[in-house]
Amino acid sequence: MIRRLAVVGLGLLGGSIAKASRQRGLAREVVAVGRRQESLAAALSDGVVERATTDLAAGVAGADFVVLATPVATIEALVPKVWEAATDGAIITDVGSTKGPIVRTAERLAAGRPLAFVGSHPMAGSEVAGYRAARADLFEGALVIVTPTDATDRLGLKRVSEFWEALGARVSQMDPEQHDRAVAAVSHLPHLVAYALVEAVARMDPSSFGVAARGFKDTTRIATSDARLWREIFLTNRAALGPALAAFKASLAELERLVSEGDAVALEETLDRIRTMRRRLE
Secondary structure, three states, rough: OOEEEEEOOOOHHHHHHHHHHHHOOOEEEEEEOOOHHHHHHHHHOOOOOOOOOHEEEHHHHOEEEEOOOOOOHHHHHHHHHHHHHHOOEEEEOOOOOHHHHHHHHHHHOOOOOOOOEEOEEEOOOOOOHHHHOOOOOOOOOOEEEEOOOOOHHHHHHHHHHHHHHHHHOOOOOOHHHHHHHHHHHHHHHHHHHHHHHHHHHHHHHHHHHHHHHHHHHHHHHHOOOHHHHHHHHHHHHHHHHHHHHHHHHHHHHHHHHHHHHHHHHHHHHHHHHHHHHHHHOO
């Protein structure tokens, strides 16, 4: 049981954490910290939180468990402020999709004040943003990656892992840098490619959108995601995204070559090999 849970950022993920924690009775008190009065008022009206504030220090004070659920670039900037305002013994985690910079910031601060920080990344997002899209079952069956290092407090790691499990998630551990490389490949790259695919069709002939069917819409659905959020993700993880983009361009160039040369046998063999790899994900 968490005595006081502070959720900083009340968008899709933060709002879902607050709703799930309330529904499952994980905290005696849930406090929301945010910038938008509209989201805070809605959470209070829904009975999801007991208290809501735009004052970060006031919201974090007295909390024994703090979740930073703002956009990823904001999390890195908020960590020092939360570190200063947090109660001794508090456990801090986040939901950022890039982990290296955030974890390094927390470890630097821990050298001066030993609070427990454990990086988290719930793989449970949506192209729909905001508190109104939040739901209590968002994390049920979802994968949450926690990113401890050799310096991570073991009790903090245990409590953060148990927190996500209590929300219905499956928890896995990865090194922060390994995590950033992996999500660059399977999450950040696909989003960038989806944006590029929509832009490519617009450049060729915008009237083609009129005959776009389910295949194109399904493939590019994630290109409807929040632009500010993904701008920050692409930029904060650009070191890992670069090699992922290079690998994609090499794969695309190979397919382009086979189509250009009209090599039906090699093209079919390549497509079948790729299809087999994709089917293993089912």
